[in-house]
Amino acid sequence: MMTSDNERARLLPSAALDVLGNDLLLRCASYLDADGLVQLGRTSARFGIPQAGQERSLANEAARQRFRQSATEDERSRLPKYDGESDVGLPVSLTEGIDLEADWERNINPMFVTSSYKSAVAEQLRSQRTAKWGESNVHCCTYGCKDGRCDWTDWDNETGSFDWQGQEELEVSGTIGLLLDLDEGTLSVFKNGLCLGAMKEGLGGEYCWFVNVGSLCTIGISRGRAPN
Known part of the structure; x- marks a missing residue:
């Protein structure tokens, strides 16, 4: 056969x-x-x-x-x-940085919808909650380069935008670093290697991060060690 x-x-x-x-x-x-x-x-x-x-x-x-x-x-x-x-x-x-030109062909178009405007989006996000999220009610926290303010939301009905001690904007070009201390529950901001201060406290659980750009510019993303 x-x-x-x-x-x-x-x-x-x-x-x-x-x-x-x-x-x-x-x-x-x-x-x-x-x-x-x-x-x-x-x-x-x-x-x-x-x-x-x-x-x-x-x-x-x-x-x-x-x-x-x-x-x-x-x-x-x-x-x-x-x-x-x-x-x-x-x-x-362990991946070192993101090559925007090779990996994304310089074309990144995220969908932006606020949870207060589209409640179904917030409900979908909250439905994925696990014990790893911890007890913190802060689900999204951002640093704004334009004015240095901190914006946050709990993906429900509470939001906040406030000034914080040490706040500085990123006027033209430079390097902004974000350090998440999981033990202390703080998110600290570094500008050109200098620590500006703890922007937000009371954090816990798992977190991811993103970059928001409102003008034409060149961006590089990398992982680094916090300055002493």
Whole structure:
């Protein structure tokens, strides 16, 4: 009985992988980037689900080993893994900066809708809440380069815009740094390497950040160490 080329293409990869041990598969997976590890975990239960006697899936274990080998001690301390969190996300967090020209072709068009204007947006965001958000009611907090003011919202019906001690605007060009202290629950602002002060207090839980630009300019984004 003859086997067609199409049938052979479907059968050979699975049969070949079945004879490989986990150690060899982990070594092969170590050559994948973070996106590749995500795709690997989705290909089959063997790669994406912990097997008998295993604490992690093969994809997660490969990501964990890559993170431990490539991250510095300081980076590991600032990127802890929480219960229920995938290891695959940790290598992504090590990415140095964002290349707006190569990755985004200089074309970024986010959708801006205030929660007070479109309540359905706020409801959708709040529906994703987990225990990791903590007890803080501050869900969005921004620094405005135009006037240096702090704006925040709880994605419900409370918003705020206020001046803060040390507030300064970014008049022309320069570097603005934001330092989130998860222990103290503060967001501090740095301008050209100098600390202006704590812009907002009472923060807790998980946070992400964004940059808002209201005029034509050139932007560079990078991760750095806080000045002494």
